[in-house]
Amino acid sequence: MTATDIAPPVDESTVVLPAVKEPTRWRPNTRGWAIRIAVIAALVIVLGVRLATLGGLWADHISQAVIFAIIGLSLNVILGYTGQVSLGHHAFVGLAAFVAAHHITERAGCLPEEGCQYAPMGGFAVAVGLAILSGIIASGLLGIVALRIKGLYLALITLTYGFFAVNSIFEIPSLTRGGAGMPAPRPKLLITDHRFMVFCLAALAVCLFIDWRFLASRIGRAVLAVKNSEAVAASYAVNVTAYKLMAFMLSGAFAGLAGALFAYRRQIVVSNDFRFESALLWVLMVVVGGLGKRTGVVIGSMFFALFPYLIDLVTPLSDFLANLDRDPEEFTLVIGPALALITMIISPGGIAEQIRPITNWLAGNRFTMHPDGGSHHKPSLLAKLRNRSAPAAEESS
Amino acid sequence: MRTPVVTFILAALIGLGLLFGAGVENGPNPFITLGVMNGFVYGLVALGLVLVYKGTRVFNFAQGEFGTLGAYFLFFFLTKGLPYWLGIVLAVAGTLVIGLGLERVVIRPLIEAPRINVLVATIAIALALIGIEILIARIEPRSLDSILPALDAAGDPAGITIFGLTIEPQRLIALGVFGGLGGLLAWFFSRTDLGLAVLATSQDSFATKVVGIGVPRMSRFIWGLSAALGAIAGILYVPLTGTLTPAVMTVNILIPAFTAAVIGGMTSLPGAFIGGTIIGVVQSVGGWAGGHFTLGEQTWNLIIPGVEQAMIFVVLLLVLLARPQGLLGKEA
Numbered sequence: 143m144t145a146t147d148i149a150p151p152v153d154e155s156t157v158v159l160p161a162v163k164e165p166t167r168w169r170p171n172t173r174g175w176a177i178r179i180a181v182i183a184a185l186v187i188v189l190g191v192r193l194a195t196l197g198g199l200w201a202d203h204i205s206q207a208v209i210f211a212i213i214g215l216s217l218n219v220i221l222g223y224t225g226q227v228s229l230g231h232h233a234f235v236g237l238a239a240f241v242a243a244h245h246i247t248e249r250a251g252c253l254p255e256e257g258c259q260y261a262p263m264g265g266f267a268v269a270v271g272l273a274i275l276s277g278i279i280a281s282g283l284l285g286i287v288a289l290r291i292k293g294l295y296l297a298l299i300t301l302t303y304g305f306f307a308v309n310s311i312f313e314i315p316s317l318t319r320g321g322a323g324m325p326a327p328r329p330k331l332l333i334t335d336h337r338f339m340v341f342c343l344a345a346l347a348v349c350l351f352i353d354w355r356f357l358a359s360r361i362g363r364a365v366l367a368v369k370n371s372e373a374v375a376a377s378y379a380v381n382v383t384a385y386k387l388m389a390f391m392l393s394g395a396f397a398g399l400a401g402a403l404f405a406y407r408r409q410i411v412v413s414n415d416f417r418f419e420s421a422l423l424w425v426l427m428v429v430v431g432g433l434g435k436r437t438g439v440v441i442g443s444m445f446f447a448l449f450p451y452l453i454d455l456v457t458p459l460s461d462f463l464a465n466l467d468r469d470p471e472e473f474t475l476v477i478g479p480a481l482a483l484i485t486m487i488i489s490p491g492g493i494a495e496q497i498r499p500i501t502n503w504l505a506g507n508r509f510t511m512h513p514d515g516g517s518h519h520k521p522s523l524l525a526k527l528r529n530r531s532a533p534a535a536e537e538s539s
Numbered sequence: 540m541r542t543p544v545v546t547f548i549l550a551a552l553i554g555l556g557l558l559f560g561a562g563v564e565n566g567p568n569p570f571i572t573l574g575v576m577n578g579f580v581y582g583l584v585a586l587g588l589v590l591v592y593k594g595t596r597v598f599n600f601a602q603g604e605f606g607t608l609g610a611y612f613l614f615f616f617l618t619k620g621l622p623y624w625l626g627i628v629l630a631v632a633g634t635l636v637i638g639l640g641l642e643r644v645v646i647r648p649l650i651e652a653p654r655i656n657v658l659v660a661t662i663a664i665a666l667a668l669i670g671i672e673i674l675i676a677r678i679e680p681r682s683l684d685s686i687l688p689a690l691d692a693a694g695d696p697a698g699i700t701i702f703g704l705t706i707e708p709q710r711l712i713a714l715g716v717f718g719g720l721g722g723l724l725a726w727f728f729s730r731t732d733l734g735l736a737v738l739a740t741s742q743d744s745f746a747t748k749v750v751g752i753g754v755p756r757m758s759r760f761i762w763g764l765s766a767a768l769g770a771i772a773g774i775l776y777v778p779l780t781g782t783l784t785p786a787v788m789t790v791n792i793l794i795p796a797f798t799a800a801v802i803g804g805m806t807s808l809p810g811a812f813i814g815g816t817i818i819g820v821v822q823s824v825g826g827w828a829g830g831h832f833t834l835g836e837q838t839w840n841l842i843i844p845g846v847e848q849a850m851i852f853v854v855l856l857l858v859l860l861a862r863p864q865g866l867l868g869k870e871a
Contacts, residue, residue, distance in 0.1 A: 225655070227655060227658065227659065229662070287856070287860075290859075290860060291859050291860070291863070293654070293655060294597070294598045294654060294655070294658055295801070295859055295863070297598070297655075297658060298598065298797055298801065298855070299855060299856060299859065301794065301797075302794055302797075302798070302848075302851055302852045302855050302856075303852055305794055305848045305851070305852070306845065306848045306849050306851070306852035308845075308848075309844065309845025309847075309848040309849075310844050310845035310846070310848060310849045313844030313845055314844065418789075418790075419666065419669065419786070422662050422665070422666050423666065425659065425662065426659070426662070426663055426666065429659060468674060472670065472673055472674055473670075473674070474670075475666055475667070475669060475670030475673060476667055476670035476671055476674060478666070478670075479662075479663035479664070479666040479667035479670065480663075480667060482659070482660075482663045483644075483645055483660060483663050483664070483667075486649065486652075486656060486659065486660055486663075487645070487648045487649065490652075490656075
């Protein structure tokens with residue numbers, strides 16, 4: 143909101159014709175809704191059946207993709223909603239993973255070397271809660287720093303924090319058991335990869351819901367206002383400190399949840415899993431997905447996670463790589479940054495921008511390539527002429 | 540002028556440390572010396588960072604990878620049997636060409652974009668370079684020879700010994716190159732028309748266009764120069780550790796170098812040198828103190844993992860919170 147958005151007072155005497163009542167939002171008719179609902183239902187059924195009949199290996203891949211998607215949502219809160227850059231997210235995710243594993247093995251007393259196969263369900267729930275809490279605390283501390291330090295310098299601080307955490311905190315033997323890794327057995331209910339995948343998908347759904355409510359509510363509008371201009375937001379009585387901290391803590395909560403899932407997916411946490419390359423790649427996958435757009439971020443993150451396995455599906459490509467003695471996973475470090483650069487230079491909106499006509503149509507709008515997205519009805523020329531006396535009102539509709 | 544004052548205070552502090560450390564058994568003196576010597580390498584990379592920041596107002600996260608790239612080029616040319624000096628020339632030239640290419644393809648289209656986007660773009664460049672290094676050279680470590688052999692004809696370590704630390708010839712060469720390049724850049728920015736044009740571009744690119752200076756030309760110049768500087772730093776540093784692996788400069792040098800540049804104020808060339816020395820000494824002495832600490836009769840053994848990285852984080856945080864414009868910076 144800037145001051146120019148406020149409509150000037152309309153001088154009653156200059157209004158010659160009564161203002162035309164404009165339809166504020168275009169809505170499809172019954173048939174339109176039916177087609178949309180049918181398409182969504184078909185998508186859900188096809189995806190659901192496909193996921194339900196998935197083998198164990200691909201269920202594990204999908205779990206990894208979902209964890210990446212939650213990490214992407216976490217970074218999206220900082221990158222897309224607050225406009226800052228975090229290059230130390232591997233430290234947040236890693237810390238949460240170690241906290242979750244540490245609780246199961248050392249506190250809840252489920253040691254695999256003593257024959258413990260399944261984690262107790264109560265201990266598992268507490269471990270996930272503690273991991274989320276650790277993410278909130280770590281990210282909240284970063285938020286406090288971010289109150290004073292912004293932009294490039296904050297990015298540098300987060301990068302340094304990541305290096306410090308990996309080399310110092312992740313080397314504390316009682317937390318991480320050094321290089322051998324900390325085991326994190328799953329509870330009996332989630333013991334198969336397939337059930338764990340369903341659990342991850344449920345976690346992603348919860349994150350998406352929270353993210354949606356966060357952005358659509360007063361808090362989200364305040365956070366975006368702070369991103370645009372702290373001074374203007376403060377002058378509209380927005381509590382800059384509180385909303386900034388809130389955004390960072392939400393990001394930390396997602397990162398903590400992702401860390402816990404990370405730990406239980408592999409059932410062991412090794413400090414070598416969390417390298418700065420992964421944190422940088424995570425930033426890039428959010429850029430490719432589309433900053434601030436949760437659908438795009440989820441798709442982009444999943445693509446980055448599944449990329450090596452997708453290469454394996456294309457036989458000529460995987461044969462070519464096998465001949466070269468190269469692992470498909472190594473290509474992610476080249477293709478990922480290249481995609482990010484192409485996105486930034488050619489289409490800064492990312493995947494979200496590319497699929498917007500489709501997502502808009504599914505959400506009950508017109509199918510249009512117009513950048514406005516067709517959510518607002520274009521005023522007719524006649525309506526424009528009639529409302530000429532109040533031009534600002536129509537633009538801010 | 541603040542520069543001579545800060546330099547004098549720093550030199551006096553290091554001198555005092557050496558003086559007090561002289562009587563201590565297992566004392567800090569070799570660590571202080573090592574810290575100063577490491578500081579020069581940090582300063583060398585920090586020079587490249589300061590150069591890009593002065594010219595374009597962005598942090599170049601790819602600066603470290605330019606160094607690794609230069610070292611790999613040198614390794615490649617040496618395995619082809621070329622003489623060392625020719626290898627260096629070709630390696631710097633190769634990195635320069637890649638720097639210019641990246642500027643044309645990535646940086647130029649983003650010239651009007653927000654600075655944070657350019658930052659993310661340099662991160663992408665660094666990651667892509669690391670990925671290409673891994674694909675072509677694999678993760679296996681390789682060894683890169685020094686310019687002058689580290690052992691003399693009799694098999695003893697060459698170089699000079701100060702406070703119980705033998706300083707290899709390679710470090711002395713690095714020191715000389717660092718001093719020379721720093722002086723050259725300082726002269727370039729303060730005394731030449733081209734240097735002033737570069738500074739003007741970074742301050743107000745529209746006004747610079749109006750007076751007839753080509754902004755793309757300046758951008759090309761800055762990125763080419765910084766790539767060459769990065770390559771020189773890599774060629775000088777990698778033989779010191781002896782092992783060449785992908786991302787070695789980004790992992791080992793980039794963060795201390797950034798911290799050095801920030802301490803110095805991000806825009807100050809002497810600041811890069813002073814910041815590098817401070818970071819080198821703090822890191823090295825911190826490592827010594829974190830390992831064991833003797834005072835009089837008592838000895839404390841504290842083994843803190845990763846104390847060097849922790850020191851950098853603490854120093855950077857304190858500097859940015861207390862004095863964001865750095866010691867010698869002209870603006871935040």
